[in-house]
Amino acid sequence: MNGIGLRKLKSALFVGFCLLSVLLALTPVALIFFFVVRQGIQALNVDFFTQVPRPVGELGGGMANAIIGTLIMTGLGSLFAIPVGVMAAVYVSEFKGSRLGTLTRFAADTLNGVPSIVVGIFVYAIVVLPVKQFSALAGGLALGIMMIPIITRTTEELLLLVPSTMREGALALGATRARAVFTVILPAALPGIITGILLALARIAGETAPLLFTALNNQYFSTTITQPMASLPVQVFNYATSAFPDQHRQAWAGALVLVTIVFTCSVLARFATRRLERIRGF
């Protein structure tokens, strides 16, 4: 038999291991933050937000075109993904037991696990190849495809949280099911839907792989969505892998801007859920 002393020692060792793993996981976070903020701030200036990239070898310049590009393409992605994601979620939560509902949930989960680079190839095959033109539209579509599963699953979860009495009340007043959904249930779940959208934005704003061969890149300022377009993540990648220290500097600045965008979305998402939880009285 194990003595009680030995058992207690084992227990203490295990607790120690758990604490250690928390520390182990938090160290890289701290290090990443430290470096991104330190290196990023050094390189960040007004030019970064207002200038386009200078030719290789010239110092200075900025990423104005890439910042605009990221905004345009995440916007295009949202335009496509929000209606699809929310509507599909309504279907899945309204017709819970249906075969299509189950299939859709499965498809959304599958889509969520598809590597982003594969989404890139897919969009290349269905958009870029036929028209023989890299474009911001293709990039936006790739980002949109990645947003859909996140929006669908969070929206679905939150639609199911809306008390059934609200739906029953609406139906008892003679509303059709469509009316109950669009005037009662969806508005009640709105903060949750916004959370889902923000989480999706946080995840795709920094995506590089699906843009590499859909939107490609662009050294110039461009807002034409049928043309190749620069984006922050792709620009950071190109600069990081280049041989010039000045471009490395700018890559860090780009990373800082990206992290700021992503964290803002995450924190806002958090606030949206908080509000929702307060309303529900959880």
Added chain:
Amino acid sequence: MEHTTIRPRSRLLSFLPADITIRWGTGIFAVLIVLIVAAMGIELTRESMLSIRKFGFDFWRTQTWDPVQGEFGALPFIWGTLYSSILALLIAGPVAMGIAVFLSELCPPRLRQPLVFMTELLAAIPSIVYGLWGMFVLVPAVRQLESLTPAWLKTMPLFTGPPFGFGMLSAALILAIMVVPFSSSVAREVLKSVPITQREGAYALGATRFEAIQAVLFYARTGVIGAIMLGFGRALGETMAVTMVIGNTPQLSLSLFAPQYTMAAVIANEFTEADSPIYLDALVEIGLVLFVITLVVNALSRMLIWSMARQKKPARVATVKAAEAAA
């Protein structure tokens, strides 16, 4: 007394749903999601036909990757992907479990919320930022470490080769860092779904903390394994961060110090340079296999998590959450 029977709607009409507008109006979008996934499989197969026909299974058995000569063997890429992901799993698995146990079993409530929030933020950092940090901070550190390796260790196959820094070790480390927050948040939700009676029972029998947690982990074993496998699926498809630190050299090597290559990385690097149809198709075929592998791994791990959800009713709500957190 007179009996009134409520009759169901006539059978003739019952095949028409009562509210057809909403069913079809929203159903179209649901179908669209299913179609996207199906189209992905079909398109990837169609676009890689040239390579599938020409090389057949040899594509995955040979290891010469020479686009100029038109020779395409993808073995080094599949090796690099599996090796780096398994290594990452070995590092990240125990750590993720430790965090999950700490947050769900040991953590003082006041500390829990901020810690959970921090792991969530970690999961939100874009892959490219991990890659940038990996290139300029992790790789030099790993190079230092490698050059300090004692000579007797260098004779082992795991540690041969010059200390580049860029290579398997850096890739495995960066993958592990990226996977930990993801796996741990799913595992935490799984542990949360274990009924409190499981712990109380163990303590009532005189268990120490460790023994009680063992009981919890045993109850949640399928879900925890599912959570870690979900992380494995993530690691398999991770592209940018790995591309930036693994050294991008197609070779079969056991050495942690050797620069290698992964499936996702070769697609990212060479896709826009592919100048012949066969080259492009070979790259798409790698994408197709990556798609299939991640699909299988994800489906398996979701099944594990869901099978735990079915054990008990009260546990279900929380495990559904776990599946959601995985999303």
